[in-house]
Amino acid sequence: MADPRFFDRAGPFTLGELAGRAGASLASPDDAGRLVADVAPLGEAGAGDISFLDNRKYADAFRATRAGACIVHPRMRDAGPAGCALLLTTRPYHGYALVAQAFYPDAGGDAEAGARVSPGAYVDPAAILGAGVEVAPGAVVEAGARIGAGGRIGPNAVVGRNVEIGARVRIGACASVSHALVGDRVTIHPGVRIGQDGFGFAIDPAGHIKVPQLGRVVIGSDVEIGANSTIDRGTGPDTVIGDGTWIDNLVQIGHNVRIGRGCILVAQSGVAGSSTLGDFAALGGQVGIAGHLHVGSGARVAGHSGVMHDIAPGAVYMGYPAVPQSEFFRRTVTVAKLAERKGKA
Template identity: 45%
Template sequence: MIDARFHMSQPPMALGELAERAGARLYRGDPASLISTIKPLDLADSGSLSFFENPRYAAQLRQSKASACLLHESAVPHAPEAMALLLTERPRRSFARLARVLHPPRITVPGQHPSAVVDAAAKVDPGAEIGPLVHIAAGAEIADGVRIDAGAVVGAGVVIGADSVIGANAVVEFCLIGARVVIYPGACVGQTGFGFDSDPEGIVKVPHLGRVIIADDVEIGANTTVDRGSAGDTVIGRGTMIDNQVQIGHNCVTGKGCIIVAQAGLAGSARLGDYVVLGGKAGVAGHIAVGDFVQAAGGASITKSVAAGAKVSNVWPATDIGRWRRQVAAFRRLTRKG
């Protein structure tokens, strides 16, 4: 539930205005009626807005007490007659937009906590918020609207673009960070990668002289690690969303809009195209390419390059999911004959 101790709330807003902001069409209901919060279908009550997209929750829609609901036109027959309806092709996306309208994220409060340590050679915009026990090294550049939470470390020469957030105890070094990037608590970005040359005479560590380049609108989850490049750079493409506890190795490159789910890992020099989705615990071997729009199931082990648009399963090694299903069906037929 939305607890006022943790989340901000705007004054109630008219249903008509909310429909306009969501890009939805008010199909039924008074445009002047007020909505004060968002809630899921089963917890919604008077004054709340919900959404319906997944057919498995049709029973909840029929029984919901929400004042208004975002849904697709095809779902109208399942909605209670007293419920105001906002029609949209993508209810969940519209719901997300309105959630941020009714309950906006915490705003940056410019200023520097007395316990923060900021090197005299760092450039910190007056509009940035620097929290307790933050350390900012020489040559770092912090833009307007940036928020750096308690205990975070910003290494020498790091650049952080406007309106970005560096979470508590995160460490960012050897990296250039774009605008509106969110790095969640405990993440480590820019540390040396895992590179060695070994033989019976011993192990020689390979220097990592590259950087991490993070484009605009990226999110990097809590306790995720992103290694800097060895000679080239590690690059995270614009709008990519990286979950908690993900490992990105040195020299990896992700395209735009990738989604990388918890505990997935990219070995060194792996390359993802645009809009790739890696399920939880999926692994990508080093020095291979995964094409645009590839979707890999949770636990997939990708050891060879994958063509654009493929859907790969979590059997080992990762294979086309349609082919795997046909193989399973054929095996079942064979065992029935036996």
């Protein structure tokens, strides 16, 4: 259960309302009017809470739960405990996410109110703040910057000169955004760095020569960028992050990289300069993508892998250097058999 000191809860809601939000159907239509007040894990939920089961590993916890309601797959319909109302959907976790959003909506600024700037913040007179923008103490908004309605700029964050930020964007504490165009409903977590110089230089025995980084970072809408991640601006072409992409903490994205829609980049992964990821590609934790490569749409790369060659759309790669999943497993089995033979020799 969420700690009320940190999270503001809405509700209560009827199960009929929540089923509609979750795209679920009630196992018993008679339960539509029942009220629930919060979301909670199976093992901690009480009669006033709604929980969910998505992994059959927790089926025993589901059978024993005291939750008043639970979001489950239809195949678990007959496994629920007495008194637990069931919301049935083939995507229980998806349904739970929508229900949890109902109870804990993103606060955001009030897009109908005037901007609220802390006395401890600095907003250049040439900056433009939309309705309901909140600027926290220590934050800086430089000349020519535009912040869309309902945005929030966290403590000590910096929005650079002429940066354009869409509506309802959240910028966390101590983050910095420069040389960038940012879409709507983007979340930039604390410590993120966007728009700094890319790592571009010409090698020279007399001393490396810096190549001016003259591009931008262009970020689509509904993007999330995890804490302490960095996105370099382009050399001349832009660095581009597509709509709906989610970037975990401590991710590095080099200059000129182009990431498609709906991609997932897990913690400590890195994409070197001028590489591209197609729509809905996914990188596991600590994956490295070398420069000037293309990872096709829908491709997946397992954690700790190092990608040295292009990857076809929909392919699954793993290992270092990364190879197709089937080849990786064959190699692993072969090595294990060789080790076993050597041990018996």
